[in-house]
Amino acid sequence: MDSDPIVLAHGRVLLNSTPEGATARLLEAVPTGSYLVISNATTAIDAERAAEGAARLNARLGPARSTLRSRAEIARYFDGLDLVEPGLVSMPQWRNPDDPLVAAVLAGVGRKPG
Numbered sequence: 001m002d003s004d005p006i007v008l009a010h011g012r013v014l015l016n017s018t019p020e021g022a023t024a025r026l027l028e029a030v031p032t033g034s035y036l037v038i039s040n041a042t043t044a045i046d047a048e049r050a051a052e053g054a055a056r057l058n059a060r061l062g063p064a065r066s067t068l069r070s071r072a073e074i075a076r077y078f079d080g081l082d083l084v085e086p087g088l089v090s091m092p093q094w095r096n097p098d099d100p101l102v103a104a105v106l107a108g109v110g111r112k113p114g
Helices: 005-029 047-061 071-078 091-095
Strands: 035-041 105-111
Touching: 005 035, 005 071, 035 047, 035 071, 071 105, 091 105
Parallel strands: none
Antiparallel strands: 035 105
């Protein structure tokens, strides 16, 4: 394991940029009118509790990891897309805006414009 702080920082950047880059490449390949559906655990809703839940989950996942993202980080996946109403909201509200349940997961649907 490398403990050089510069190498570690570079590795973190690569790990964080790879899912976003993969999504952009996927969207380049799909036709106009295609939809992208994203749901991601978030720090935007009850951050402390979400972090505790992610830590418990990560302890069981082994090398796989649950990654909490901010609203802005998740919203970037929809850059260049038309965001479908109700937009980027807590997952239960996406299906039913009146649902009183709030989850620390943001969900959204974007449509590739033409």
